[in-house]
Amino acid sequence: MPTYHAPLKDALYLLNDVFRMERFNTLAGFAEVTPDVVEAILGEAARFCEQTLQPLNRVGDLEGCKRHEDGSVTTPRGFREAFDLYARGGWSGLSADPAYGGQGLPGTLSSIIQEYIYSANFSWGLYPVLSQGAYAALKVHASEELKQIYLPPLAAGQWTGTMNMTEPHAGTDLGLLRTRAQPQEDGSYQITGQKIFISSGEHDLAENIVHLVLARIEGAPAGVKGLSLFVVPKYIPDENGNPGLRNALQCGSLEDKMGIHGNATCTMNYDGATGWLIGEEHRGLPAMFVMMNEARLSVGVQGLGISEVAYQNAVSYAKDRLQGHAMGKPRDADSKPVALMAHPDVRRMLMNIKAFNEGARALLVWTALKADELHRSPDAAIRQAADDHLGLMTPVIKGVFTDTGFSNAVQAQQIFGGHGYIAEWGVEQFVRDARVAMIYEGTNGIQALDLVGRKLPKDGGRALKTFLSEVGLFLAEAEKDAALTIYTDPLRKAVDDLQMATLWLMENAVEQPEHAGAGATDYMHLLGVVSIGYMWAMMARVSHENIQNDTGDRSFHEAKLTTGRYFMERSLPETQTHLTRIRSGADSMMALPADAF
Numbered sequence: 001m002p003t004y005h006a007p008l009k010d011a012l013y014l015l016n017d018v019f020r021m022e023r024f025n026t027l028a029g030f031a032e033v034t035p036d037v038v039e040a041i042l043g044e045a046a047r048f049c050e051q052t053l054q055p056l057n058r059v060g061d062l063e064g065c066k067r068h069e070d071g072s073v074t075t076p077r078g079f080r081e082a083f084d085l086y087a088r089g090g091w092s093g094l095s096a097d098p099a100y101g102g103q104g105l106p107g108t109l110s111s112i113i114q115e116y117i118y119s120a121n122f123s124w125g126l127y128p129v130l131s132q133g134a135y136a137a138l139k140v141h142a143s144e145e146l147k148q149i150y151l152p153p154l155a156a157g158q159w160t161g162t163m164n165m166t167e168p169h170a171g172t173d174l175g176l177l178r179t180r181a182q183p184q185e186d187g188s189y190q191i192t193g194q195k196i197f198i199s200s201g202e203h204d205l206a207e208n209i210v211h212l213v214l215a216r217i218e219g220a221p222a223g224v225k226g227l228s229l230f231v232v233p234k235y236i237p238d239e240n241g242n243p244g245l246r247n248a249l250q251c252g253s254l255e256d257k258m259g260i261h262g263n264a265t266c267t268m269n270y271d272g273a274t275g276w277l278i279g280e281e282h283r284g285l286p287a288m289f290v291m292m293n294e295a296r297l298s299v300g301v302q303g304l305g306i307s308e309v310a311y312q313n314a315v316s317y318a319k320d321r322l323q324g325h326a327m328g329k330p331r332d333a334d335s336k337p338v339a340l341m342a343h344p345d346v347r348r349m350l351m352n353i354k355a356f357n358e359g360a361r362a363l364l365v366w367t368a369l370k371a372d373e374l375h376r377s378p379d380a381a382i383r384q385a386a387d388d389h390l391g392l393m394t395p396v397i398k399g400v401f402t403d404t405g406f407s408n409a410v411q412a413q414q415i416f417g418g419h420g421y422i423a424e425w426g427v428e429q430f431v432r433d434a435r436v437a438m439i440y441e442g443t444n445g446i447q448a449l450d451l452v453g454r455k456l457p458k459d460g461g462r463a464l465k466t467f468l469s470e471v472g473l474f475l476a477e478a479e480k481d482a483a484l485t486i487y488t489d490p491l492r493k494a495v496d497d498l499q500m501a502t503l504w505l506m507e508n509a510v511e512q513p514e515h516a517g518a519g520a521t522d523y524m525h526l527l528g529v530v531s532i533g534y535m536w537a538m539m540a541r542v543s544h545e546n547i548q549n550d551t552g553d554r555s556f557h558e559a560k561l562t563t564g565r566y567f568m569e570r571s572l573p574e575t576q577t578h579l580t581r582i583r584s585g586a587d588s589m590m591a592l593p594a595d596a597f
Helices: 008-018 035-063 079-088 107-120 122-141 144-156 284-320 344-376 380-415 417-421 427-438 444-455 458-478 482-508 513-548 554-571 574-584 587-591
Strands: 159-164 180-183 189-199 208-217 227-233 235-237 243-246 249-254 265-278
Touching: 008 035, 008 344, 008 513, 035 079, 035 107, 035 122, 035 427, 079 122, 107 122, 107 284, 107 344, 122 144, 122 159, 122 208, 122 227, 122 265, 122 284, 122 427, 144 159, 144 208, 144 227, 159 189, 159 284, 180 265, 189 208, 189 227, 208 265, 208 284, 227 235, 227 284, 284 344, 284 380, 284 427, 344 380, 344 513, 344 554, 380 417, 380 427, 380 444, 380 458, 380 513, 417 427, 444 458, 444 513, 458 482, 458 513, 482 513, 482 554, 482 574, 513 554, 513 574, 513 587
Parallel strands: 159 208, 180 208
Antiparallel strands: 180 189, 189 265, 208 227, 227 265, 235 243, 249 265
């Protein structure tokens, strides 16, 4: 059976040593969280995930969810009790606004805890995370009356949230949505239509479920410009804000899925259900994008979470499993088999995963801190820079983390050999669960197109220019220490590849947009590996200084330096391949007629 231990020490290293969290103490909620408080919060979250959620992971996979004749859904054994503990522990409102019942602590802590949750129990983690996205969308765009009704119970974990976009005929192309909203005299709307693939659409974990639904008001313009966003609760709140009358909506069916069996993925039928407009008419997509961006970052964390738990179990197996003999040593009747860990190719796979996990975790924390700056800084310039960063990195974190997370789960399975294909070891579940993260909240191809087509040219390329400028300043400073050149030299070459790829797209994709489409995924991964390389160079400098100053755990910092060197030698050169592919353009890709496939 799989095991899991939250990487608490690594998170504290990033917060305290690499990014120096105390630098953000001017932001609301940061001054209260001293290093001791942070360690206590993350430590308690780690215990909850290790002791409560992880043992339920296999249960959820085997039992799945059950839909009953009345449309209600029950979750796997133990899920409800775990959710009660989560809500009572205050985890739902950890970073929510105190004005609406939250604790107001840094969102960065919530992002770190999300990784622990997804590693421990991916399916269970989908229930609370969508509530955070619904909370965010309502807080930014809803009227104060709606905020007072919905935000406190969402922050308390009494109610949960969902996102309703996809319809049977409309996935990525939201302009095709047909769900209708008919205005009523009392200011509400009647919502009629069907939504599919709705995660956590119906369950028994909370008192109420708050559905955020994209629909088209009668007479609205065609396409995405005619979409509006509505809050449609399972139970209509009464005059005291408590769940009242049952609304006219129901789970029509549960999807039979490859993975995440413990999460209720529903087809939701709305039959004149009562809903209330969020924000302005025909401005539903910008409001929904608040939730979508939250969700996309969270999905990226899912890729990291699965990669981490798969890695931990592969390491344990590689240390225990005796197989084969050491390379380069005489083999005779008396020689004994060695642990898998002794074989270079097994080491290759483990180092690939380890180097990604630790670098990606740093990129996650850096970006989470930027999100806190965006939402909490009084300085408009800081908020603008943070927003630029999030726009640039959101598709990278969603796309690269989930592509690589799935690949890493497969590599971990490979280390198990035949046992990796057998269910009782648990690693095959990691592979099945990880696969969905590459698909939902916008497939990774869509993330790449969003990056190249929208985020890259936005504001004259300001976000990328800022990123490149920051990396350049870092390199200029770090290169003064000769001991760091094994990290800075490869990073500089990789940055050059990124700049050349960007220039090529600027010069060629405008006249022939297919070049952008052909190179988008490679560009996303190129930017991703450069960003993680930058994180490794930062960590190398910090760990080198700690060793020089004889502070902290020397063996921990030595391991950081070695893992970082591996990333620079074995992963960062991928930028050259991505650049070559981008420069090849779309000609050969688009040359074959369709009937030749």
